[in-house]
Amino acid sequence: MALAIVHSRALSGMHAPEVAVEVHLANGLPSFTVVGLPDTEVKESRERVRAAIQVAGFEFPARRITVNLAPADLPKESGRFDLPIAVGILAASGQVSAARLAEHEFAGELALSGELRPVRGALAMAWHACRAGRAFVLPSANAAEAARVAQARVLPAASLTSVCAHLNGLSPLVAQPATPVEVQDDYPDLLDVKGQAGARHALEVAAAGAHHLLMVGPPGTGKSMLAARLPGILPAMSEAEALEAASLHALSESGGRLPWRHRPYRAPHHSASAVALVGGGSEPKPGEISLAHHGVLFLDELPEFDRKVLEVLREPLESGVIHISRAARQASFPARFQLLAAMNPCPCGFLGHPSGRCRCSPEQLRRYRGRISGPLLDRIDLIVEVPSLAPADLRQGEPGEASALVRRRVEAARERQLARQGKPNALLSGRELEELDLADEDALATLSRASERLGLSARSFHRVWRVALTIADLAAADRLGRAQVLQAVQLRRALVEG
Template sequence: MSLAVLYSRALSGMDAALVTVEVHLANGLPSFTIVGLPETEVKESKDRVRAALLTCRFEFPSRRITVNLAPADLPKESGRFDLPIALGILAASGQIPSTHLGDYEFAGELALTGELRPVRGALAMTYHATSNGRGFILPETNAVEAALVEDAAVYPARSILEVAAHLSGHAPLARQTSSAQMERQDYPDMREVKGQGQAKRALEIAAAGGHSVLMSGPPGTGKSMLAQRFPGILPAMTQTEALESAAMQSLGGMFDISRWKIRPFRAPHHTASAVALVGGGSNPRPGEISMAMHGVLFLDELPEFERQVLEVLREPLESGRIAISRAARRADFRAQFQLLAAMNPCPCGYFGHYNGKCRCTPDQIARYRGKISGPLLDRIDILIEIPAVPQENLLRHTDGEFSSDIRARVNAARQRALHRQNKPNAGLTVSELDTFCVPCEQGAVLLQQAIHRLNLSARAYHRTLKVARTIADLAGSANITPAHIAEAVQYGRMRMQG
């Protein structure tokens, strides 16, 4: 047989598109051609495949070899196609049977010794490709993460020799069993933060409803400590959330099996570019907002980020997705993250501090705060001021609540929301607000007064209702009362004062 057909996957955004690898041998002068929009890494596979086959004592055909990677209009990158190309050559030249090639999908980079090296995006590949009934033959290093998808039949291999023996029926590969662990909570504990009861309350509300938060306060007041401990009070990840988060980490080449079912915490430096934050490149890869999938994105020193960098957050904060368009291709990435941000109240950081060290002028303070645009602030649900902790309080032993106690209340409130509307309160649409966030009569009156006195925008009005709904859920109340509205309005006051 001079033609072999195999299957693999390309990574295009979050989708792992099916790629048909067709290998044809023909008479003529010896040549090796790869077509189908191969990137440089794929073109270089010719030399890796030739050397690997010869090293493993296979015959490399002295014929005209043509490899077609279909569809032809989908760019192909990375060394993941080494294994299917090599197997296609062996099958087309009759060195291995082609009977079972259609039962599997193959991916793996070949070393010159014939060993298989790991590839990026193995979990993303199996996550999006379990409905066709094929198994997956992958490098041994990738098999553990790929097998996290329960319906995936993953077969790990260490070399092309093992794959050839499997396809020939001489030494079948053993199926990889899932090694998914139970959820571990190894986050720092909220009890370690002294004082800051109001800030902890705001973060509890944010965790229960999935709301974004901006903390403002002088240096050393615990903003970073609170943010680092925030993932520890979030609800446990569901299986679907864990798979989606792990698939995104795999797509970025950063998946770690030891972090399974642990919510990601991403804290990029304020010198990060817009591409680093939202993703991009000639072959688009996910950015920090996507790597924080179902986790936390913490932006410390928020005004120090370039304004154009911050503005790219506006769309994904509302839509939960980011579309990256380039001249040759377009990629869509999920970006369902929870934003935590922190800033100082002024350039020197000590405006309002009890030590009275601030010497910033009103114009300097206004320019500093003006680095964060109104439209971006309007998309942040909760804004809180973090005051300096009195010196005498620093000497006291910690006596706050453990993260586990807060998480129990957050879990109960989140379950109420999911039972009622099948999503966290922060994700409610405008039409759903009219159904699930209707305040009582007195609460409606108070909210109307807040709209007039604080000149709330339509988005701010909707945001206040969502936060009030979460506060009611934490209190176990089916109705949104004036007390819930009042507390929700309070978390927007800093916006008006700034």
């Protein structure tokens, strides 16, 4: 046959849209043209495909070859189309059977020797191929990653020759077994933290309701230590959450491989740019906030970040998604992360320290705290002071509860929320809070008086309400009472006064 159609996948943000690789052979002077909005890497596939076909022992057709990557308006990038283009040429020229092409999807970069090299986005492509009901043929190096999709039929191949033998029925490829689920629970333990009862409790409330938290304290009081232990008390990830998080890390060149069902923990340096934080580039890639999806984003030394960099967090903190627009490409990445931030109380760090070492002027203090805008602070639910501990407390103080014990309470509170409203308290809208009707009249009156006295915005008013509801869930209370509201207001009051 002079025409062959091979199924493959492109990458567009978190999605892997289907691409039909149409190969047509016609009479005329020998040529090799690739159309359908290919980038430079895809155009260069002509030389890789030609060499791989010849080295594999097949005949490269001396005809006019046209390869169309449809849909034409979808940009195509990377070498993942090498394998489907080669298979299409061999099928169109009759050297490979085309009878089973419709049952498969193909992706893989070809070496000049015909060997298959790994590609990015195997997990996302395997998931979409599974939903389309097709087997997925890809390089052996990507097989374990793609096999995390339990229902997918993943066929790893080492070379173009083995793929052709499979299609011709000579030597079928063996399906990769589903990757064993090995949940790694190697998070740092809260047992290592001595003292800091207030900060530990705020951490527990934040974990139970998926609230954002800011810790303020002098250097060396354990803020970073506490932050690193938040993922260990969060509820276990669901299968869908694990797939989303792993797919995002697979899309990033710097994200690395995320252990299965392991909560992401990202802690970028304060010199990070806005693009590094939210993602971007000419070919949009996920940034730190997307790599922290379903996990924790820790920003240490919060005022040291460039203010313009911090301001880009405002939209994803509310929506849980980041939209990246460039002249030629647009992409959207999920960014439902939990923000955990830390800062010193003043430029020198020793305001309120028992030693009295702070010499910062009121103007210095105002400028320092002014680096964090009001709208960003308005999106943070909790603040806690992390004071200095006396040496005697460090030596003789008893360790607190282990993370496993705290996690059990957090999971119980989160289960109450999911059973009641299907999502954590932090994601409830104002209307949903009112429709739940879980607050006593005394509690709502207390909340209203506190809001008027502190001058809280409508956003802050509802955030205090959500935090109070989480405190009630931790106590397994059926109704929201005045005591929970007062505790939540106190935490929010510290934020307003700070």
